[in-house]
Amino acid sequence: MSNNPEKVERYHNRVAATKAIGEAVEAYYEKCWDDAEKGELTAWGEGIAYFPLIRAAGVNYIFADAMSARMGAKKFPYAKLAAADFGFLDESCSYARFHIGASRILKGDFPYDKSFDLRKIMAPLPNVYFNTDCCSAGNTWGDLLQRYLDIPTYTVYTRRVFNRDEWDPEMNHVTEQLKEMVTFIEKMTGKPYNWDKLREVMLILQQSAAMRQRMRELLKIKPAPLTYFDVLSTFSSFTILHGMPEAPKLLEGVIKECEDRVAKGIGGIKKEKYRIYWIGAMYWSRLGFMAEKMAKMGITVVGGTYDYMFYPFPEEIDPDKPLEALAYAPISCGYTTDNDLAPEMSDWRICKDLDIDGIIVWEAHTCRLQSGTNHDRADYISSRLGVPVTYVTGDFVDDAFFNEAQFDTRVQGLLEVIDARRRGK
């Protein structure tokens, strides 16, 4: 390895504007810590949470999955140990383990190396918890934290929808719970709910969704001016900075830079040879590492199913019907409903438009919810488009489940199959 960083050859041409989003996220966490010290409310929640509802109430909201991802990216080892000490098997959801472990550390119930600044790694303890019951792990996770932290909790129960007939009843079921959630929030804040602010937050979310859509269009260009890893780097603009005025501006910066690249013929990686679709979650702990590794192999990851989470379509967000829009999100998510009711996650036409050469399925070892559906999706798209698939095992944030040699062999195998098909032998 070179000691001179200037001499390290980079293959992933990272969109510089994504760094500004990272900085904004760090500033947000700092604000949360400062506000908590002043006695302001902090809320935690996991899954596809109804964060806009909480944001509009002026409460600092910490999305648990994102908090765990941040800890993984910062290589903080103690949260995982704290969870194991609590009795959690490594096989259980790593988002949950890291998050629960963090709560133990914040409460002072588990030691850690004090050279780590917790402000840079996690968020302050919450005063209230929002549980979304998006999966069995999520439900237990929220339950545990409610009891462990002894804080008020509101749970929104979402039932799995199996067919169109169940759709409207479930929408009503969730919407009614969201109305009660508003009452709960009013009780927590001691203030009437600010519906105007919610409208504003939903408008911002809608603008952000429109920009995400623009990014998906940019990925269709050859060579793509950005990669899926750049797209994922923008995720925090709507999972952490959701509804904040700077969010769409930050995304606009990314789009402008990409459009400029298109005009100059600059690609997202050094030399695009393969266009790959990524089914499944992402290895948040090593996003940059994965981006560089893929780029070095000549792979532009041009899209993925995870991009269809968290309000992906602007037309599904009606600021004048915010509760319905919020109810729609978890019901329509491809991980909590059947494939034909969340078509975008299995839509081979999306992959056709992206002109993909192959598929990588990332199996998050600690998430059964994802693993179960990803195979179906990969099979379906692969059979419709006649492209090969490879499966790699890793996780969201737990490095223990990633084996680089395994990854390299399986992905290289995929590329060899693509090459052989191109040669016709």
Added chain:
Amino acid sequence: MVAGIDIGSLTAKAVIMDSARNILASEVAQRGIIVDTEAARMCMQTAIDKANIHRDEIAFTVSTGYGRNLSGFGDKNLTEISCHAKGAYFLDPEVRTIIDIGGQDSKVIALESSGIVNNFVMNDKCAAGTGRFIQVIGSALALPLEDIGALALQSAQPAKVSSTCVVFAESEVISLVANGVSKVDILAGIYHSIAERMKGLIKLVGVKPKVMMSGGVAKNKGIVHFMEQVIGEKIYLAPDPQIVGAIGAALYALDEVY
């Protein structure tokens, strides 16, 4: 002349081939617990010596296997997926499914009639169902590896082995021995459990005849027997199943030169 070298976890395999696609020599080398650069180098040199040629006469070398990136080997490296597919198709163009069980991984490859890989799936996260597993069990039963294949075929009642982990299976085997279960029945039980594990992997790709097994474990008659039972298809074997990957690598080397 060209060379193909398959550097696995337990063994290194080398094949020397001429421009007419004749295999001039092959070598399988096992040294120590893992294959290192020296073991791979010795394997290659032995194959070269057997072919009665000099190292300089090798125009191109393709390396494969997990050790394919070991320095000093290979003008080009390709994965075992491509090399086993090419090797198996060369040996029998009617092969459509390849089941490779190596020292530390197992894989199933589906071929099209042209020999192109249609689909593949690998298990390289777990030693259960690999050569390493059989090595551990052979050691636990104090039986030489060369004998434990055919022995299992003598079993009339395979033992139930419930562990899916190599380490726990070893403990279970010791416990079975202590309870008076015959080694033959234990071996049969182990092989049956390996076959059952492979069944899941095979189903992901699908079984289409002809089916060929490659890798060192294919030399184990007991495993082959139970695999045939589990998949419901006859399994064909190359004269030396262990060098199929190296043959494929050598063929790819030929493609580079001629």
